[in-house]
């Protein structure tokens with residue numbers, strides 16, 4: 115025997131009911147079944163409105179009643195064979211007349227008791243079960259309409275009646291035990307011992323099904339609805355939600371207590387008592403697996419199973435020295451609240467006993483505050499308790515899973531993910547069952563909190579990384595190309611979904627929470643874009659409240675790099691190719707490192723030195739692992755390396771520089787390379803990473819740009835001016851060549867002395883073998899004294915730089931191969 119329950123959405127229309135009939139007839143091929151139905155979708159709500167309108171003396175209820183009647187008649191006409199229709203319609207008419215009489219009575223007497231309300235609300239199920247039973251008969255299925263008021267006995271708490279189980283079970287066994295046909299039973303309604311209609315609370319039809327299943331010792335309960343099972347999070351709030359395959363009764367209960375619209379909580383008890391599994395199935399996708407709720411749930415699960423929330427709560431805090439060590443204080447607080455009829459959602463008390471804080475529903479907050487202020491007025495007056503504080507606009511988010519109690523590290527992962535995304539936790543509670551960890555956050559952070567936690571725990575399934583890119587010149591555009599190229603692989607192999615949620619150049623910006631295409635920029639940036647303002651860009655990005663958000667700076671702009679503190683303070687991680695922040699004042703460099711720590715964000719800039727080559731990372735790891743850097747030497751400019759590797763005195767020097775520009779090696783303004791500043795910046799960054807306190811003024815830098823070219827007002831003019839000096843460059847080249855040497859622009863740091871400049875190197879020099887845009891870094895350290903640690907390879911160009919930036923992004927996103935962190 116299986117008990118099937120169809121919710122309102124499954125009987126919302128003629129098509130849906132056809133689906134239901136098909137499911138029932140397929141079941142009957144193998145099983146005995148009984149069926150519980152809810153009212154047609156939306157009807158209970160309309161009945162509620164009608165009875166209120168009648169009570170208010172408004173006539174509107176009549177029109178609604180007509181519409182509801184028409185809707186039911188229409189279904190009868192479509193689903194029931196003509197021959198049987200008139201009988202069914204007559205019976206239905208009798209029911210509608212009865213309903214009309216009651217509503218009329220309410221409107222005349224202007225009196226509405228809870229008892230009458232229940233009676234009115236119960237009509238929805240009476241209509242639907244009656245019609246479904248006849249629709250089945252019309253298909254040749256033996257079905258019998260059963261009014262649950264004959265089965266379920268309750269007390270007289272109208273609106274939310276308590277079931278008298280032994281009487282109920284006896285009646286069910288008596289009436290349905292020997293029934294050969296399929297019972298089509300009204301959900302939601304029951305009756306008192308004296309025969310008055312009661313209701314079992316919203317969602318009560320699930321409960322009806324569970325009671326019947328328990329009484330008949332059924333082998334399963336099937337709850338048929340319009341979703342494919344219970345989801346890991348509310349689909350309206352977390353777009354990346356996933357179906358949950360198996361849950362234990364306790365997990366389902368925790369999830370539904372915390373607002374997940376899963377299953378009506380009382381449903382679980384009767385099923386659990388007899389270990390009857392509950393299947394949640396989709397009427398419109400009957401073959402999809404759905405969710406099974408059973409005794410064991412997902413055995414050996416070590417993860418969180420689902421996340422749910424109570425969106426609006428008020429957090430009340432009592433604080434004061436008078437509470438410390440005083441027994442009975444908590445008891446007093448909670449009995450005051452119980453007497454005031456306040457329901458407490460969660461409680462936390464710090465072990466210092468100095469504060470107690472708890473969450474209540476907003477509509478009970480004033481009542482709770484009045485009761486507490488009244489009761490503790492003496493203690494407040496004496497200063498034993500501080501002022502009692504109510505903090506509105508909070509939400510509780512609960513993380514639920516049986517496996518949590520077996521698995522260390524769950525709360526670590528939870529709080530790290532929240533911290534990293536800048537979400538402030540107001541209060542925390544974990545039941546000793548370890549099945550639920552609840553956190554209170556500000557309501558404005560709710561959506562971000564849910565998405566953040568979801569990403570953290572279902573990472574193996576999917577993680578979105580929300581990108582805000584500034585700068586779509588050479589490097590930024592190449593990076594976008596790379597996103598496009600890698601997106602599928604990252605998704606398939608690492609479950610990473612890259613989403614471009616913001617894009618900007620110096621003139622315009624666009625923000626879109628849903629993500630924008632990677633291609634088509636910068637051409638389309640101007641369309642419907644906003645004028646660029648860093649403040650506004652950050653503000654709008656921040657307002658999206660997305661987890662795993664990071665800024666990427668692909669500009670060479672001082673202004674953008676000056677803005678990093680604001681970005682970090684808004685809890686965005688940051689990846690930058692722009693060297694200006696790290697090579698500016700030491701104070702700023704240190705401030706950024708501290709801000710990143712303080713705001714729990716990551717700040718990565720591997721491409722600042724050697725483009726995509728692993729230079730910064732290597733040096734950092736060396737230092738962290740206890741090594742000391744004694745000397746740094748290298749060729750740090752791709753542009754200058756290319757120029758001096760290529761220049762042979764035949765092609766004019768200025769032409770070689772132009773080729774370097776065309777190949778994408780130079781800075782936007784190639785003078786930054788030729789004047790040594792770009793190299794100086796890199797040396798400063800390396801030294802600082804090695805723990806050396808150094809400023810730009812400490813460096814001696816050789817500028818290769820002749821003064822007139824330095825003064826040029828445009829890049830074109832610069833090249834014209836530079837061409838005037840082609841002969842001088844040739845002279846310098848020839849002199850070196852006559853000595854069998856090569857020109858090489860070298861950076862070095864040792865014993866507090868830092869130089870960057872052009873040197874002549876002989877054939878034996880380790881930097882002599884470079885070609886193309888190669889960089890070379892030789893780190894002399896305590897551990898690498900005789901032979902330095904060397905990193906070598908192309909150190910400029912759009913492709914290598916873009917891939918270096920993407921590697922930083924993936925490091926932040928915790929892609930295992932890139933991650934230094936254990937998730």
Ligand SMILES: NC(=O)C1=CN([C@@H]2O[C@H](COP(=O)(O)OP(=O)(O)OC[C@H]3O[C@@H](n4cnc5c(N)ncnc54)[C@H](O)[C@@H]3O)[C@@H](O)[C@H]2O)C=CC1
Pocket residue numbers: 584585586587588589590618619620621646668669670671673674691692693721722725752778779780781782909910911912915
């Ligand atoms: N070319 C290479 O091999 C490497 C370059 N880099 C760095 O990459 C960065 C970008 O270089 P390119 O792409 O060649 O520069 P670019 O001049 O081609 O592009 C710069 C982009 O930044 C935007 N921009 C400039 N100022 C802005 C502002 N205030 N607000 C918003 N957007 C602004 C521009 O509109 C443009 O879209 C530079 O910092 C460079 O040092 C780093 C490693 C290697």
Ligand SMILES: N[C@@H](CC=O)C(=O)O
Pocket residue numbers: 721722723724725750751752753754779780781787792909910911
């Ligand atoms: N212009 C730079 C690019 C890398 O930072 C260089 O030439 O090395």
Ligand code: NA
Pocket residue numbers: 720721722723724725726727728729730918
């Ligand atoms: Na690098």
